[in-house]
Amino acid sequence: MTKRFDRGAEIIQELYGDFGSAFFEDLEEVAPDFGRFIVEFSYGDVFSRPGLDMRTREVAIIGALTALGTAERQLKAHILGAIKVGATRNEIVEAIMQVAVYAGFPAGFNALMVAKRAFEELDHNTDSRYADE
Amino acid sequence: MTKRFDRGAEIIQELYGDFGSAFFEDLEEVAPDFGRFIVEFSYGDVFSRPGLDMRTREVAIIGALTALGTAERQLKAHILGAIKVGATRNEIVEAIMQVAVYAGFPAGFNALMVAKRAFEELDHNTDSRYADE
Amino acid sequence: MTKRFDRGAEIIQELYGDFGSAFFEDLEEVAPDFGRFIVEFSYGDVFSRPGLDMRTREVAIIGALTALGTAERQLKAHILGAIKVGATRNEIVEAIMQVAVYAGFPAGFNALMVAKRAFEELDHNTDSRYADE
Amino acid sequence: MTKRFDRGAEIIQELYGDFGSAFFEDLEEVAPDFGRFIVEFSYGDVFSRPGLDMRTREVAIIGALTALGTAERQLKAHILGAIKVGATRNEIVEAIMQVAVYAGFPAGFNALMVAKRAFEELDHNTDSRYADE
Amino acid sequence: MTKRFDRGAEIIQELYGDFGSAFFEDLEEVAPDFGRFIVEFSYGDVFSRPGLDMRTREVAIIGALTALGTAERQLKAHILGAIKVGATRNEIVEAIMQVAVYAGFPAGFNALMVAKRAFEELDHNTDSRYADE
Amino acid sequence: MTKRFDRGAEIIQELYGDFGSAFFEDLEEVAPDFGRFIVEFSYGDVFSRPGLDMRTREVAIIGALTALGTAERQLKAHILGAIKVGATRNEIVEAIMQVAVYAGFPAGFNALMVAKRAFEELDHNTDSRYADE
Numbered sequence: 001m002t003k004r005f006d007r008g009a010e011i012i013q014e015l016y017g018d019f020g021s022a023f024f025e026d027l028e029e030v031a032p033d034f035g036r037f038i039v040e041f042s043y044g045d046v047f048s049r050p051g052l053d054m055r056t057r058e059v060a061i062i063g064a065l066t067a068l069g070t071a072e073r074q075l076k077a078h079i080l081g082a083i084k085v086g087a088t089r090n091e092i093v094e095a096i097m098q099v100a101v102y103a104g105f106p107a108g109f110n111a112l113m114v115a116k117r118a119f120e121e122l123d124h125n126t127d128s129r130y131a132d133e
Numbered sequence: 134m135t136k137r138f139d140r141g142a143e144i145i146q147e148l149y150g151d152f153g154s155a156f157f158e159d160l161e162e163v164a165p166d167f168g169r170f171i172v173e174f175s176y177g178d179v180f181s182r183p184g185l186d187m188r189t190r191e192v193a194i195i196g197a198l199t200a201l202g203t204a205e206r207q208l209k210a211h212i213l214g215a216i217k218v219g220a221t222r223n224e225i226v227e228a229i230m231q232v233a234v235y236a237g238f239p240a241g242f243n244a245l246m247v248a249k250r251a252f253e254e255l256d257h258n259t260d261s262r263y264a265d266e
Numbered sequence: 267m268t269k270r271f272d273r274g275a276e277i278i279q280e281l282y283g284d285f286g287s288a289f290f291e292d293l294e295e296v297a298p299d300f301g302r303f304i305v306e307f308s309y310g311d312v313f314s315r316p317g318l319d320m321r322t323r324e325v326a327i328i329g330a331l332t333a334l335g336t337a338e339r340q341l342k343a344h345i346l347g348a349i350k351v352g353a354t355r356n357e358i359v360e361a362i363m364q365v366a367v368y369a370g371f372p373a374g375f376n377a378l379m380v381a382k383r384a385f386e387e388l389d390h391n392t393d394s395r396y397a398d399e
Numbered sequence: 400m401t402k403r404f405d406r407g408a409e410i411i412q413e414l415y416g417d418f419g420s421a422f423f424e425d426l427e428e429v430a431p432d433f434g435r436f437i438v439e440f441s442y443g444d445v446f447s448r449p450g451l452d453m454r455t456r457e458v459a460i461i462g463a464l465t466a467l468g469t470a471e472r473q474l475k476a477h478i479l480g481a482i483k484v485g486a487t488r489n490e491i492v493e494a495i496m497q498v499a500v501y502a503g504f505p506a507g508f509n510a511l512m513v514a515k516r517a518f519e520e521l522d523h524n525t526d527s528r529y530a531d532e
Numbered sequence: 533m534t535k536r537f538d539r540g541a542e543i544i545q546e547l548y549g550d551f552g553s554a555f556f557e558d559l560e561e562v563a564p565d566f567g568r569f570i571v572e573f574s575y576g577d578v579f580s581r582p583g584l585d586m587r588t589r590e591v592a593i594i595g596a597l598t599a600l601g602t603a604e605r606q607l608k609a610h611i612l613g614a615i616k617v618g619a620t621r622n623e624i625v626e627a628i629m630q631v632a633v634y635a636g637f638p639a640g641f642n643a644l645m646v647a648k649r650a651f652e653e654l655d656h657n658t659d660s661r662y663a664d665e
Numbered sequence: 666m667t668k669r670f671d672r673g674a675e676i677i678q679e680l681y682g683d684f685g686s687a688f689f690e691d692l693e694e695v696a697p698d699f700g701r702f703i704v705e706f707s708y709g710d711v712f713s714r715p716g717l718d719m720r721t722r723e724v725a726i727i728g729a730l731t732a733l734g735t736a737e738r739q740l741k742a743h744i745l746g747a748i749k750v751g752a753t754r755n756e757i758v759e760a761i762m763q764v765a766v767y768a769g770f771p772a773g774f775n776a777l778m779v780a781k782r783a784f785e786e787l788d789h790n791t792d793s794r795y796a797d798e
């Protein structure tokens with residue numbers, strides 16, 4: 001495995017833990033290389049870059065996924081990741097409400113429902129990586 | 134005028150200055166109330182909320198507009214606004230590159246071209262509100 | 267509560283009744299202010315404006331939501347609302363088919379499936395506000 | 400030519416006149432059959448259906464094109480068409496503002512700028528088919 | 533029935549068999565004419581054109597539906613159709629991964645999950661029209 | 666430079682020649698690493714994969730970019746690339762018309778206008794890499 005892979009895998013483990021693993025398991029049979037690209041490129045090449053802190057990266061991603069409206073599973077993962085690197089639940093809700101102005105109220109509403117499910121998952125999760133704000 | 138309007142107008146003036154005014158002038162003849170909604174609602178009600186700092190709000194908006202790909206004029210304004218409230222040019226470039234992973238390379242490329250034009254405008258602008266990073 | 271809120275709440279109650287309430291209940295815990303913005307701004311400021319009749323407003327919204335393809339829950343509510351203010355089921359089907367030309371056959375098909383579910387709900391609903399056409 | 404073609408061509412001529420012709424001229428060299436499909440299917444099969452009046456059809460289309468944000472040329476044509484079949488300028492502005500709630504403020508703003516250009520074109524057009532409202 | 537209808541129906545039967553029929557059954561009650569348009573126009577007029585082979589047509593459609601991200605049911609049908617006219621499972625996975633570069637990783641991931649379900653359906657299907665690659 | 670970079674750069678030069686270079690020059694000042702990612706990842710990692718021929722890859726990309734409707738510059742490049750690796754002008758027109766069924770007539774029309782400009786560019790280009798079909 002490459003350094004890019006190792007660097008990406010480390011970030012993914014830190015941010016999403018077992019929740020992240022499910023994405024790769026689902027890809028395992030159908031397109032394992034796509035999983036490798038996520039690790040190497042999305043995280044190893046891009047997310048790990050030094051010029052922007054991880055919390056702000058996750059907010060930019062949450063803004064994008066809220067606007068797209070077609071990636072609820074990914075949005076949930078990034079909401080969990082944002083909390084892991086220091087965003088509070090309230091900041092995530094504010095970011096989504098802010099984006100609703102630009103992407104429309106339904107996009108905002110639907111993203112808030114995803115946030116709600118993510119928060120509920122955290123409340124029933126004993127995984128110490130996700131400390132409540 | 135309402136308090137909501139005053140609060141929104143103040144933020145818009147602080148963030149975008151004369152650049153923001155052009156949006157309202159363009160609306161003046163065709164739909165002045167839409168301009169008022171932008172001031173009262175988008176800024177007076179939402180952007181001014183205390184739960185998230187203005188720099189992070191602008192990053193979430195930049196993420197959303199990069200993903201939508203249909204709002205270059207607005208994206209340019211928010212890139213200028215982000216710089217005004219403390220984001221560096223490099224942070225904006227990083228946020229757009231990060232979003233490209235989720236919205237595709239063309240969305241990222243096109244947003245970077247908008248950022249390039251915004252930066253060039255800043256370089257030729259003697260308006261002291263926009264200090265180079 | 268503001269006049270904007272009262273005006274919006276009255277329209278929402280008239281258009282969607284208990285169906286509309288479910289949206290606000292879902293927001294209650296995670297982002298109650300977003301629910302307030304829907305009432306005050308979406309309905310109190312915009313939908314209640316005199317320049318366009320409510321039936322035509324709902325048709326424009328149905329056109330937009332059909333094209334977006336990411337807001338099935340909202341589309342269903344607006345189909346019910348359109349019927350409440352005088353659109354026939356057939357007119358709604360025609361509007362969606364018309365939009366399919368511009369947004370693609372899948373967008374049209376998916377919106378028709380939402381309309382089908384909305385119509386079935388009406389058929390099993392004894393709420394007198396929804397009279398069959 | 401088919402009856403479908405004749406029926407579609409008649410509606411297009413009535414709604415858009417020479418403005419509509421430009422679309423077909425642009426297609427003439429690269430894909431004339433696509434122009435034929437627009438006439439036969441979009442207008443001959445769909446737009447001409449009896450179940451919904453032409454003004455409401457144009458409003459649904461304006462709603463969809465405002466939401467898509469990627470079809471400014473088409474949006475301008477349909478704004479002109481809506482006026483031709485009885486919508487007032489003010490009703491079109493209201494419909495776009497209404498859609499902005501669901502598709503975001505930038506989508507609304509950009510569509511209003513298209514409407515502004517369409518209205519200016521009407522003001523400088525002596526073509527009697529477009530009577531000012 | 534028209535020649536256009538017969539030509540379209542024949543292709544649909546060849547490509548999707550009973551899987552395709554479900555779309556038309558779902559439309560039967562709410563909008564049977566939309567089903568007729570799919571047969572006559574989408575397949576009878578467009579898909580049946582001689583200038584591009586059916587396998588490449590299905591790849592272009594898979595590219596579009598992957599990018600749109602709002603048509604999973606249709607994407608599944610076209611993945612099955614692509615296999616029916618000669619694309620291998622691996623080629624479909626490659627096409628989706630290729631599109632992910634342009635439409636974003638979530639669009640690619642979600643389309644791969646649809647492909648996975650389509651492949652599983654094929655594995656449990658004794659319908660001889662779908663030979664495993 | 667990495668092997669991934671060399672492999673990607675070779676493909677880009679083969680497909681787009683000087684036309685491709687313009688993208689990288691535009692990125693040079695604002696985000697050179699994004700240009701590197703395009704070379705290394707989009708082409709070095711993905712496009713160069715053996716499981717799908719280059720002509721079919723370009724068709725899948727053209728399908729996606731036609732559907733997105735927000736990447737005309739990129740669409741033009743990929744139309745030129747598709748021709749370079751064996752697609753005829755007519756096949757590209759057919760692919761776009763096919764996608765219009767799924768992404769809407771405006772998406773199809775706009776992509777055909779891009780194709781028209783690409784073809785005109787080829788007709789005035791003495792670069793022997795682009796042989797007319």
